[in-house]
Each structure stands twice: as C-alpha cells, then as structure tokens.
Amino acid sequence: MTTDTRPADQTQTLEAPAAADEGWRRRHLLDLDDFTVDELEQVMAATDTMKEVLSREVPRVPALRGTTVVTLFYENSTRTRTSFELAGKVLGADVINIAASGSSVAKGESLVDTVKTLQAVGADVLVMRHSRSGAPYLAARHANCSVINAGDGLHAHPTQALLDLYTMRSALGDVRGRKVVIVGDILHSRVARSNMWALTALGAEVVVCAPPTLLPAGLGTNTDLPPVRVETDLDRAVEGADVVMALRMQLERMHGGFVPGAREYSRRYQVNAERLARAKPGALVMHPGPMNEGVEISHEVAHGLQSRVEEQVTNGVAVRMAVLWLVTRTGARGGIRAASSRGAL
C-alpha cells in the first residue's frame, strides 16, 4: 500500500472547457452499454483538456485535491493500475493502491465488506479490477463513493474502450461510418465487449473476427447485443478497414481446446503486414496490450508506422483523468463526509 500526499502544484489550474461536466450524472463508470452519444462526447472533450494538462511543463493540477482514490485490484494489471494511479496524481488526488492478495480479501472478507471498509476510511473513488464479471456492479450497489470499473471478468473494460475511441478519433476525426475490425478472442474479451458498445453507439461499422470457438453466443444476430458483423475469415474481415484491433490471445486458451494451437491460430488470425495490406492505406493498428508478438500480431506490425499501441497507453492516462474528474463532479464521498451528507442524499 502506498500513499502519495505531495501537494499539487497550486500555480496551475485545470482549464476545463466551460461546463464540460454540465449534466454529468454518473457517479459510477461500470460499462458503456448505456452511454449516450452526448456522454461519450463529454468524456472525449474532457480528455482533450487532460491531454493539454499532460503536455505542460509541470503536469500537475489540483482539480482533485482532497479526493482519495483507491485502486482495488483483485487481478494483476500493471498497465491499468499505473495509468489510474498517475491520472489521480496528476489531478492532485491522494491515491492508495490495494492489491487484493495483500489485504483482508485474502482472509476471506467479502467484496461488500471490503468496499464498505474502504469507503468508511475515506475512499471517494474506488477503481476496481476483478476477475469476476459483474463484481463492480455489486460494489456500486453497496457504495456511496464512486466505483470505476477497471475491468471485470469477461464483461467490460470501459476506460480501455474510451481510450481506444479517443485514439481512433485523434487519427480519424469521427468514427461514424468507419470500419473497425476487432480480431481475436472475442468470447473472453471485456475489451471487445466495451468497444462494441461505444463504437456502434457512435455509428462505426464494427466487424468482429474470431474462430467460431471464440465467438460468444448470439453476437451478430441478437438485437439486444451491439449491432456488429461477425466474420470468421480475417482476410475478408480486414478488407477496407480503417482500424484493425488485435486482442491478446491468452496461452491457457490455446491449451483449453478453443483453438488447435498457437501455430494454426497465428496462421489464420495474426494481424501481419500481408493482411494489413488489405485494409485501407494507413489503417490504424491497435492492441490493448500486453501483446503476444508473433501470435495475434506480428512484430513488424506491432511496431510499424501504422501502430497506435504506444499512443493508446499515453491516451489511457488522459482518459482516466477525465473519468476521475467527471465522476467526482457528482459529489459522491467516502468517510465522514459520506456519513454527514447521507441525510441530504
């Protein structure tokens, strides 16, 4: 557990676009499945502001001074946790990192009790990563503080989808009518699920591509799921694409009988130069990381001119700053402040 209480730079302020948080009503960020276009635009606009902050000589503003952000990670994730931690610190929040294995969780404390405890000690925002789908929803139901889903099981990873969206828009302008191909283990991918909601809400043409064993039930046919097209042939899928996003293929899936093995998988589903040539010239290559180079993506494409992988990581900090800033606009509080304000809620 580490705490950073350095005072934020008082000389600089966050110059948010006028009323960027106006009408923002979400205390929690659990998924993007019910986000309106306006809400997505609002996050994008706030991210622009945060990008500007990050470009400053001293990238620190006191916007969240006095706010306590707790990252509660039941799964390891250096990338996402660090990104949230940095986002909080840039905004002047106190950030406390809790790895579930090093806490009372390991002693069998229930999720609900853990959340209530963290809130009681003063957490205003709980950033949560959990291996169980839906766990942040359980936390949110029992919390007065804000809950941000930093990835839950196979279900959702909204900040990843937001940073993907921001990265695409930085290069393409608008995603409306753009063809985005998501290729890989769709069945087990929370990144794909959240991306499908956000991209289709903004009018992108989304094609998901995977072997039939890695496609979830009902996708592409059921109208209660995002309106995407399902394709099992990657060569056909990438035809004319504006964006090609490869997903991580976890080793255990290789051995779990979902695919015959890494060799056949990479032959059929690797994003490589030859396949990328079928996409639009200059099409963006993206990956949520960490990459298995040589499996779902070739080394040369991963690090080639069209790759936006590093930019995704950079944008991740700005997007998470935007999200932290927006959810704290709603006045959700932990600790004594929660207790004293509860009567008014």
Add this chain to the structure above:
Amino acid sequence: MSERLLISGGRVVDPASGRDEVADVLVEDGRVARVGRELVANGARVIDAGGLVVAPGFVDLHTHLREPGLEYKEDIASGTRAAARGGFTTVCAMPNTEPAMDTRSVVEFVLRAAGERAAVRVLPVGAVTRGRQGAELAELADLAEAGCVAFSDDGAPVADATVMRRALEYAGGLGLAVIDHCEEPSLARDGVMHEGWVSTRLGLRGQPAAAEEAMVARDIALAQATGAHVHIAHISTRGAVEAVRAAKARGVRVTAEVTPHHLTLTHEAVAFGAGGRAAELAYETNAKVNPPLRSADDVAACVEGLADGTIDCIATDHAPHAVIEKLCEFDDAAFGISGLETAFALSMRLVHDGRLTLAALVERMTVAPARVLGLGRSVPGIGTLAEGAPADVVVLDPEATWVVDPQRFASKGRNTPLAGSELRGRVIATIAGGRVVFEHEGELMAAGGTRG
C-alpha cells in the same frame, strides 16, 4: 392430534376423481371422511371456503431440507413450515445433505426428526451412490427398506454412464425410480448461467442447453435398455422436452418434472431481475439456479410439455441458501431458489394466461407427482381427496394478489428472484393429516398441535 374439520362451500378440485364442483369436505381422524354437498357435522370446526378452491395438498418431489449438516441454510422444521405455507403436504427430501443420505442411519435420522418437528409429511430420497460421488452404488435395498421412495444424486448427475445403467437396473429391481439431474459435466463445465445472448451481454460463462439434452438423451437410452424408470429432474430445455416426448411415445419408462421458475422466468432475470428491465445490470444472484433459467423458447416448450403431459408434474427444487451465499460475486454465488412459498402463485401465471386449466395445475401438483414415484404404495390415497385418503388438503384463492416479501418466508432461504414481484394466487390454508398447519393471516400451528 387431529380435529374434526368441515371445509365448507369451496370449489373442490380433485383431479384423481375428476371432481370439480362446489362441495364440502369433512375431515375426521386425519382422513377425508366425506366429500359432498351440504354435509352436516356437529361439533366440527368449520372452515368457510366459499369462493375458494379446495384441493388435495400439494406433493413436491424435489425439496432440499438441508438437514442434517446444512442447518444454517434450512432445517426440517423450517423447510416443512415453508412447505405448509406453500400448500405442500408432502415433500420428498433430497439427499445432498452432510453426510449425504446414502445410508439407513441418515434416513432414519431424517424420518425421526421429521416425526418430531416436521409440519408436513417428509419422504426421503436416497442417494444413488456412496457420498453422491458417482462411483459405487449406495445400499439401495437397505435405503428402500428404511423408507426411501426413490434415488438421486441430485445436485449432480450420475455422470458415469455405466454407474447409471447399474443404478437403473438395481433400483428397477426394487421397483423404484432413479431421479437424475441431467447435466453433462464436460459440456456444462464452469458455466454459471444459460449460454445465450444474456451470458454474452454479462460476460458470464454459459452452460449450453445441449449439456442437459445430451444427458437426457443418455438417460432415455439407458431407461430403454434396462426397462427401468428414470425420472428427469427439473427439465428446462426445448430439446429435453422433445426427447422425453419422443421417448414416451416409444414406451420408454421416463417421467419428468419442471419447476415453477423454469415455467415462468427466462435468463433475462439474471441480467435485469425478474421484474423486468432495470436501468443497470442486476447480476441477480437470486436468479442463479441449476439448471439455469433458459430462453423464452425453452420456457414455452416447458409450458407446452406440462400442458400436453410430456412433463408429468411440477416440482419446486426448493434450494434455500444463506444470505452470504448470494450476496457475493455472481460466479461465487450458490445455485438455487427458495421456491416452496411461491410455487403455487408463480405457477398460477400459466392458469391466468390461459395456458393451463386450474384443474390441470392442481393435477400436476398433487396426484401426478404422487403417481410418478408411486407414492401411493407408501401412502394410499396421497394426492387425492378420496374418502379414506389422508386429510391433506389445501385451500386456495386463485385470484388474490400479493407481493413477495422473502423476509416473511418461513424458510430460512430468502433467496428468490421474485422479491417485490406481484403474484396472483394464494394459499389460504393447509391441512396436513387432518391438522391445520398453515392459515393465511393466522398463526402457523406448531407441528404437534392444533387450535380450534
């Protein structure tokens, strides 16, 4: 002690005799003494059933009473009180207790405990295999002599096909059925809900309908090969219903039950709750049950199957759990719904929707389940209002509406996805062996006595 009771002026629905008319039911010495018009019984306590339905007490083939060993979830006293509140006068107690009901001594314990503190009749179902481990047969003949009315490893299937074959042969020789929880484990794997668009939406691992259908098909093949009787527990998919229908047409000795929740709720209840679409995903652990709530098409097939007789009866699969076993991440939550106290009202949706007649519903909750397991051999007249039958009677108001409040359950298990739902159909009184064991708005009688 039982009293003399005159249940007067109700619409008596007794499917075994085909009776469906306004009549009085006279109860004496714990038995149905007479059913007829304008009976006179001086000194009898009169229960005015005018405008209500009077039917045989319900028979549940599938109840988890949790005792011995899991009394924190339920015990014989609380579970049978819940049964009484739900209109059930007989419950078949499933053997997945701790220890499992796989020896005479455990059966005797349950029967003795039931004799001391059960509100309604308890008929034990013995384990098929030792410790419900699926490997070696339990001492089935000894279990039968001790009072078991069937065998099941419920909670799990008898996964090994040869063990199932032997179990059917051996149980068949005793004239008893094997009840199988049909789930091919290598297909169901670690699925926590039905595989379909809702599991995709929620990112939860799904159990395909084929996991149930493959095991039902296997059991039908084994029943056909052995000539023995297999009873399919809690059937839930269209494919399974169609397989049973075809097997019955061929003369295979297969029967099936369906739960009220599989007749009325779909997998959408997991995402949005049973009451309709909420704004935020519910991950409703109280809708986590095995077999899982299925698609609307599966539900329709179950209703059709129940209506046409392919599915013989309704059974609750009453599966009470402690609060903390549901107040947790969905993957970690226990499977099961506490169902005894909502079974009748929830099933009444079929009657109110015009998909089943009231008489057919009563039949599938009384004489039909009794017939499935041949319970009349141990309890002559069970599930009927025949003269001389045990005075197991339920008084029902098919029209009364109420809102489910699990805090008012007699069951220790408050785990129902129906909390806050309005149901139409209510149990007004339950009489078991001539004793009033439940009265709506009245005090629940202790197992040992009655009040006049």
